[in-house]
Amino acid sequence: xxxxxxxxxxxxxxxxxxxxxxxxxxxxxxxxxxxxxxxxxxxxxxxxxxxxxxxxxxxxxxxxxxxxxxxxxxxxxxxxxxxxxxxxxxxxxxxxxxxxxxxxxxxxxxxxxxxxxxxxxxxxxxxxxxxxxxxxxxxxxxxxxxxxxxxxxxxxxxxxxxxxxxxxxxxxxxxxxxxxxxxxxxxxxxxxxxxxxxxxxxxxxxxxxxxxxxxxxxxxxxxxxxxxxxxxxxxxxxxxxxxxxxxxxxxxxxxxxxxxxxxxxxxxxxxxxxxxxxxxxxxxxxxxxxx
Numbered sequence: 001x002x003x004x005x006x007x008x009x010x011x012x013x014x015x016x017x018x019x020x021x022x023x024x025x026x027x028x029x030x031x032x033x034x035x036x037x038x039x040x041x042x043x044x045x046x047x048x049x050x051x052x053x054x055x056x057x058x059x060x061x062x063x064x065x066x067x068x069x070x071x072x073x074x075x076x077x078x079x080x081x082x083x084x085x086x087x088x089x090x091x092x093x094x095x096x097x098x099x100x101x102x103x104x105x106x107x108x109x110x111x112x113x114x115x116x117x118x119x120x121x122x123x124x125x126x127x128x129x130x131x132x133x134x135x136x137x138x139x140x141x142x143x144x145x146x147x148x149x150x151x152x153x154x155x156x157x158x159x160x161x162x163x164x165x166x167x168x169x170x171x172x173x174x175x176x177x178x179x180x181x182x183x184x185x186x187x188x189x190x191x192x193x194x195x196x197x198x199x200x201x202x203x204x205x206x207x208x209x210x211x212x213x214x215x216x217x218x219x220x221x222x223x224x225x226x227x228x229x230x231x232x233x234x235x236x237x238x239x240x241x242x243x244x245x246x247x248x249x250x251x252x253x254x255x256x257x258x259x260x261x262x263x264x265x266x267x268x269x270x271x272x273x274x275x276x277x278x279x280x281x282x283x284x285x286x287x288x289x290x291x
Contacts, residue, residue: 003041010053014139017054017166022141024050026163031055032075032114035106060113060168063087069135069173074113074166079104081112090174093132093181093199097124100183103191116152117167119159122193122219124185126153129172130216130224131199136160137169144168153223176212179203180287182279185218186271188262194219195263196272200279202239204287210234213247215280220257220272227251227276239284248277 009028011017021028029048031037032055040046054060060075063084070091072081081087082098101107101115101124115125116136128134134149138161147160154160161167175181185197197218203211213234215227230251237243252273259265 003038004044004047006041006048007050008053009050010056012056014057014059014168017052017057018139018141020052021166022164024052028052028163030114030117030166032117033077033110034114035102035110036114036118036120054166061111065090066171069171072112072170072172074111074117074168074170076112078107078110078112078115082107091132091172093175093183093201094125094128094172096181097128097183097199100124100185100194100197106191112170113167116170117159117161119153119157119223120193121156121222122195122197124183124194124197124199124218126224127197127199127216127218128183129170130226131201131214132172132175134173135171136167137171138162138165139168140165146171149224156222175201176203178287178290179212180283180285180290182282182286184275184279184282186275193262196220196257196268196275198272198275198279200276200283202234202280202283202287204239204284208238208288210237210239210284213280215247215251215276217251217255217272217276220255220268225255227254229254230276234280239280241281244277244280244284247280248273248275251276 027049062073185194201214217225257268
């Protein structure tokens with residue numbers, strides 16, 4: 001199929017883009033990497049009246065180190081972030097999760113900001129942002145505002161972005177020193193949307209007891225789902241096999257996924273619990289190796 005008729009606008013500066021978004025409002029649709037929007041348009045599941053293409057704005061693509069976080073421009077390509085020295089060194093969880101996003105060709109075009117703003121419930125990056133405590137810089141002609149990850153994702157394919165705003169930057173704090181990390185997912189085929197996925201971060205004390213655990217799921221809710229009960233259960237415990245298996249069961253019990261053409265709700269729930277234990281085990285081993 002072919003997309004429905006639309007107007008096309010290609011601003012060359014951030015200011016031009018913000019003015020276009022203000023002028024067109026809800027009639028306009030941002031085009032970043034196009035890996036989600038273009039297929040939806042081709043199937044006519046999305047019929048935007050006006051496309052605002054951000055690909056000619058160079059100052060929206062960057063990776064910068066700050067005192068407590070990496071600031072990543074929304075138009076930074078996923079493949080660029082995956083291979084970037086600062087990401088590998090300071091945000092290894094992000095680098096690991098990016099390898100699960102589609103295929104290399106998709107990541108070469110897909111953008112960090114585009115994936116997060118699209119907010120697909122099966123996407124990897126929202127779960128990573130949830131675990132890392134990400135912040136989102138939203139800009140408009142009125143100025144900027146920063147939204148915490150806990151307020152950014154508001155439902156299925158919806159975020160806190162308003163019609164007159166653009167996501168211009170993602171701020172991802174580095175994990176605490178000595179923390180272990182892991183990301184795993186299950187899909188029908190490599191590169192397919194995840195049936196379920198888990199991002200984990202674990203910190204241990206000198207006695208190898210858990211001082212902090214963060215766990216977030218993808219594919220089992222309308223957005224990233226934090227496993228707060230499991231996180232609480234792990235506090236103060238040594239993360240042996242029995243402990244992480246129990247944490248997986250606790251996390252699994254709190255989930256209420258939907259069924260779809262890819263998997264039943266029961267299967268998604270089962271897979272999520274198994275993955276939770278696996279990622280916690282891997283994150284704990286990495287934390288021990290750094291201790």
